[in-house]
Amino acid sequence: MTTTTIPGLEGQAPTDHAEMLAWIAEVAELTQPDRVVFADGSDEEWDRLTTELVERGTFVRLDESKKPNSFLAQSDPKDVARVESRTFICSETEEGAGPTNNWRDPAEMRGHMRELFSGSMRGRTMYVVPYCMGPLDAEDPKLGIELSDSAYVVVSMKIMTRMGTAALEKIGSDGAYVKGLHTVGAPLEPGQDDVPWPCNEEKYITHFPETREIWSFGSGYGGNALLGKKCFALRIASAMARDEGWMAEHMLILKLISPEEKVYFIAAAFPSACGKTNLAMLQPTIEGWRAEVVGDDIAWMRFGEDGRLYAVNPEYGFFGVAPGTNYSSNPNAMKTLEAGNSIYTNVALTDDGDVWWEDLEGTPDHLIDWLGNDWTPVGDGGAGNAAHPNSRYCVPIDQCPVTAAEFNSPEGVPISAILFGGRRADTVPLVSEAHSWNHGVYIGATLSSGQTAAAEGQVGAVRRFPMAMLPFIGYNVGDYFQHWVDMGTRGGDKMPKVFLVNWFRKGADGRFLWPGFGENSRVLKWVVDRIEGRVEADETVAGFTARASDIDLTGLDTPIKDVEEALAIDPEEWRRELPLITEWLEFCGPKVPSEVHEQFAALKERLG
Numbered sequence: 001m002t003t004t005t006i007p008g009l010e011g012q013a014p015t016d017h018a019e020m021l022a023w024i025a026e027v028a029e030l031t032q033p034d035r036v037v038f039a040d041g042s043d044e045e046w047d048r049l050t051t052e053l054v055e056r057g058t059f060v061r062l063d064e065s066k067k068p069n070s071f072l073a074q075s076d077p078k079d080v081a082r083v084e085s086r087t088f089i090c091s092e093t094e095e096g097a098g099p100t101n102n103w104r105d106p107a108e109m110r111g112h113m114r115e116l117f118s119g120s121m122r123g124r125t126m127y128v129v130p131y132c133m134g135p136l137d138a139e140d141p142k143l144g145i146e147l148s149d150s151a152y153v154v155v156s157m158k159i160m161t162r163m164g165t166a167a168l169e170k171i172g173s174d175g176a177y178v179k180g181l182h183t184v185g186a187p188l189e190p191g192q193d194d195v196p197w198p199c200n201e202e203k204y205i206t207h208f209p210e211t212r213e214i215w216s217f218g219s220g221y222g223g224n225a226l227l228g229k230k231c232f233a234l235r236i237a238s239a240m241a242r243d244e245g246w247m248a249e250h251m252l253i254l255k256l257i258s259p260e261e262k263v264y265f266i267a268a269a270f271p272s273a274c275g276k277t278n279l280a281m282l283q284p285t286i287e288g289w290r291a292e293v294v295g296d297d298i299a300w301m302r303f304g305e306d307g308r309l310y311a312v313n314p315e316y317g318f319f320g321v322a323p324g325t326n327y328s329s330n331p332n333a334m335k336t337l338e339a340g341n342s343i344y345t346n347v348a349l350t351d352d353g354d355v356w357w358e359d360l361e362g363t364p365d366h367l368i369d370w371l372g373n374d375w376t377p378v379g380d381g382g383a384g385n386a387a388h389p390n391s392r393y394c395v396p397i398d399q400c401p402v403t404a405a406e407f408n409s410p411e412g413v414p415i416s417a418i419l420f421g422g423r424r425a426d427t428v429p430l431v432s433e434a435h436s437w438n439h440g441v442y443i444g445a446t447l448s449s450g451q452t453a454a455a456e457g458q459v460g461a462v463r464r465f466p467m468a469m470l471p472f473i474g475y476n477v478g479d480y481f482q483h484w485v486d487m488g489t490r491g492g493d494k495m496p497k498v499f500l501v502n503w504f505r506k507g508a509d510g511r512f513l514w515p516g517f518g519e520n521s522r523v524l525k526w527v528v529d530r531i532e533g534r535v536e537a538d539e540t541v542a543g544f545t546a547r548a549s550d551i552d553l554t555g556l557d558t559p560i561k562d563v564e565e566a567l568a569i570d571p572e573e574w575r576r577e578l579p580l581i582t583e584w585l586e587f588c589g590p591k592v593p594s595e596v597h598e599q600f601a602a603l604k605e606r607l608g
Ligand SMILES: Nc1nc2c(ncn2[C@@H]2O[C@H](COP(=O)(O)OP(=O)(O)O)[C@@H](O)[C@H]2O)c(=O)[nH]1
Pocket: 270, 271, 272, 273, 274, 275, 276, 277, 278, 279, 296, 320, 321, 322, 323, 324, 325, 329, 503, 504, 512, 515, 516, 517, 520
């Protein structure tokens, strides 16, 4: 037996997984890092790496009395969000990736990536980051290794995943794992000074679904660089899920407890920056109701022994949008952050070593904004945002005061309802229930939302976001819809009820008609009433739409006529959508299941 030598590794590798060692050696030979280090996920490692990141100017250590053990990074201004135009699904055939993904021939892309990765880690350390998505004691834990030349990635992965020695031990000496390669694409020549946020103008976020591999080049931003999240837990996992008969979805998981102490688990799919993290940590405003968080971004759902659909949150932390977060909109997020151990990216720094962003309580007189410039609320332009609209906090989920005990359960939680939602200023009512599972699939398949700052593109433009998964489906969108239909056939009447929600409807004067945030608990109560068969609804073109009089508005100062307007359905607006939906379904191609076309035909018929 020959032992693999990994160039740059000091001492013994902490694994005897021969195939893994050969892979690491091959990547080290290609990328030529100065050093190779296995990440163990320990607190000592966190201290060492965060100290190094402070010394290198990537991190600012925040004031210990305000945000203990917490750090702020300001990225390169051109590396602030996911880059969908640079994201590729390199399945064996173009049809495998389908019309919603950028496709490149895998052999060609591999060749190109090898060129880009060649020498790309020179002058840097390559970290071997083992991690597990979901509880380590799951029957079939989903494991991964990310090779990255970014210490920011290592410490962020410690927050976002179960990272380190325990995951490496789970892989064992011959276990399967998803291979992830990440480089910021900024090699250092001898004597060359590093910059605080190294990255490359050119970016490639590439996925090879058949071989379960990820190659990510040129970006340090979370969604592009923390490969466990969108790349593995959604794009690669969606392909695994199709093959293995489960679902990998862009959904929060919420535990809702009624005044009678009855527990309901609700999953909700909203596109990026449309309110998942906020709803997941919701503090109900209605008497007697409580909510706890299981997950805020990703749900992996499988059938349990009782035939119901059970969801697991594969992540270990929150990677939340900072602006808009405050003690009234999301008190639980604020308390989670007070506990420290967090990484902030692209928010503003206060003079006393704390962080600030738009809509956080108390506007300071002076800040260093996310671009590193002086910022004052008036004059001096004061105009620009102090924090980037897609600035983020990254914090362990178990610090949240309302984390559900079931968060660590490998079996997951039984889902009673699935909500679909997006940002629509018009057309889409506050809440409506689907007629059936297949009607729910149709609603998901044609879901629309205004574009947000979480990805490049024109903010506000309305586009289709199937199941909130548009940039995350790792295969053909038509096959993905078919998988949803098939899951419904398997689950029968045990499938969750499906609802369409919209927190973002606006009045003629441009203000939100519905107060949102904690008040969304009122909508969730209606959802529970529907599950329990306790409330009637109006049959509308959208489905079973709530009546304002059936939503508990006790203690709410929003006038009922605003709620009525938020719930109203204007058939004219719905008719205007029809050509757009026709175009969208055509775009999705011949694999769109007949069940979806039938639901669309039924909608057209309802509209007359
Ligand atoms: N008006 C309104 N804004 C919301 C609501 N929920 C979230 N937001 C805002 O939407 C943005 C994104 O929210 P977040 O929960 O982080 O979205 P995620 O990316 O889907 O997890 C933040 O600026 C929030 O303040 C709501 O119910 N109403």
